[in-house]
Amino acid sequence: MAKLKQGNLFEEDLELLELRAREQKLAEAHKQYVKLPAQLAREKKDREATMPPMAEIRERQQLKQFEENVSRGQIENVLRTQRHSLAMMILLLAATLLMLMWAYKIMIS
Secondary structure, X not given: OHHHHHHHHHHHHHHHHHHHHHHHHHHHHHHHHHHHHHHHHHHHHHHHHOOOOHHHHHHHHHHHHHHHHHHHXXXXXXXXXXXXXXXXXXXXXXXXXXXXXXXXXXXHO
C-alpha cells in the first residue's frame, strides 16, 4: 500500500508540474496579448513615419515624368491644331478674295 501512495504522489507531482508549466505559458501568452495593441500601434506609427521603399519613389518619379510628357504632348497637339486652323483660314480668305476679284473683273468687262 505504501508503494501505491508513493506512485500516486509521484504522478500527482508530475501533473502539478505540468499544470504549473501550462499556467506559466498561459501567463506569458497573456502578457504578450496585453502588449500586442501597443506594439501594433507603435509599428503602424513607425510605418507612417518612414519613407516609402526606393522602388515606390522611382515609380512615383516615373509617373510624374510621364504625366509631364503627356501634358507637353497635349500642348504641342493643341498648338499644331491651331497652326493648321490658322493656315486654313488664311487660305480660305485668299480664295474668297480671289473669287471676289474674278467676279468684279467679269462684271466690269
